[in-house]
Amino acid sequence: MTPAIEPILRVEDLRTYFNLRTGVLKAVDGVSFTVEPGKVLCIVGESGSGKSVTALSILRLVDAPGSIEGGRILYRDTDLLDLSEAQMTDRIRGDRIAMIFQDPMTSLNPSFTIGEQIAEGIIAHQRVGGDEARIKTVELLRLVGIPHAEERYHDYPHHFSGGMRQRVLIAAAIATEPDVLIADEPTTALDVTIQAQILRLLADLQRGLNSAMILITHDLGVVAAMADKVMVMYAGRVVEYADVETLFSNPQHPYTKGLLDSVLGLDAPADVELHSIPGLPPVPVNMPAGCSFRPRCSLALDVCAQSFPELREAEPGHEAACHAVDAGLARS
């Protein structure tokens, strides 16, 4: 056993709600997790499960009508929710915690060169002049695999393909050697052939910097390739949280099982019908008591309609939130 590494980021009971006219949308409802330096946590779930809002909440970038209603986000020993907006801007965002977004085509400002957009982050957080920032930027462009970095510094975003833009955005994110790297579906908008390259680049850089990474995805193939730990979210809550090996070999929650069953292996017979979870994920507005997965669950019990299951240890280091699991019914 390797000695446990002290987490760099600890999220405890995070609750981010959106106050809508139709009611309160509990986008993130009591989510807790930790990430350790050099490790990758994958957050998995369908659209609307609260993955992205969880990520944005860490950087406190949730806009009205959304707001963080409770919980703690501990970076080292500082609760980020206690910091002022100015402290978040100057000391955390893009400095200690950096984020890479989903759509590289719209994530770069069309009016400035890509060099300027990387350098401005360096200038904002490190006491360097323009020249030094430019040299550093060119190095970063080389590091993320952009050929002719020196000349391309002066090119505008419209000169770049989606994959190249994502490399630029990755360069901007790692410019300050952040302790935590958040990547929100960084390859979803890219060609399949480019996806693997970008993921490998991310993994190499993250290992090189010994940063912690939170990788949001709905692609279980990506999870298998990248994750150390996996957190499965459903309707704003964590339903399962485990090591990647444990999760794939011994999934507990019926939702996780459904997700895994929805993936076809290469050795699957050609005429097999693709499994899907019946129904749609709920929009978590004015949710009734009980488990939010109950309407789609094949194992639903009476108790599932009455109270939401707590996240409980099913085995050491493996937590699931399911009454059926608690009752010992989920063993297959």
Place this chain on the structure above:
Amino acid sequence: MVRFTIGRILLVVPVLLGVSIIVFMLVQLAPGDVTSTLLGPMASENAKEVLRAEMGLDRPLPVQYGKWLAAVLQGDFGTSWVHKRPVSEIIFPKFVNTALLAGSAALIAYVLGFSSGVFTAAKAGTLFDRIVTALMLILGSIPLYWGGLVLVFLFALTWRWLPATGMTKTIGGGGALDVLTHLVLPAVAASLPSAALISRITRATMIETLSQNYIRVARAKGIRRAIILRKHALRNALPPIVTVGGMELGYLLGGIVLIEVVFAWPGLGFVVYNAIIGRDLPTVQGAVLILALAFVLINLTVDVVNAYLDPATRAAEGGVDR
């Protein structure tokens, strides 16, 4: 970029030719016979015939147009039928007056509209935003002449801070200060509707720009809000604001006659008004031509500025940045 600019300037030539043809046709299309206007209803057919030959009106239309255009290109707009003086002598000084008034009004509108638009966008949804936005809406809804009269009533009649009328000449008059004191009230009155429109456009485009993904990326990079507003948002919000700004300047040049009347400002609007009443067609032609030229030049400037603001056109053809 250079090629774009040259190409755009070349495009202006056919536009101006078209304008000149329409303006030339004004005389031909005006009802009645030119010679009877000039000589009066009692003139003999013989005298009319002589005058027609003298003015070249018996020649074919294209020949007349060619001669007229050649003269216009040399700055000769013909002779006023009413004042018996060269049209250029009548309209150029007045055009300078109108341009001064319209330019000042546009400048006030830009500063007022742009700054209020940016600030309300930065504080969108707050009480400040709502008050300023409502205020601009009210100011923009006031008819020009009524707003002018209220300003005259308050500042010229009640408090006696500024003169309401009495402006005679901007050049060679009572000096810069005199011009300025006469300019303030009409310029402010004329600027209000434009200021309101520019404010609304600026606020809307700024809010639209602030909702873009790259703004969120900049926030995630830890860029301060002031820099995000000033650099990232403003830069991308500019093109529509420039377009509307140009349109408003053109509108002010042509439509400021109401303000000229309320404040007795000796501008081109007055001249055109009197020329139309007096059927002084050469003067109308000259004034319309010069206003059309100004309009075309403003639009040209807007296009070139917007092309410069867009890195894609700027960099195409190996422009300024490479």
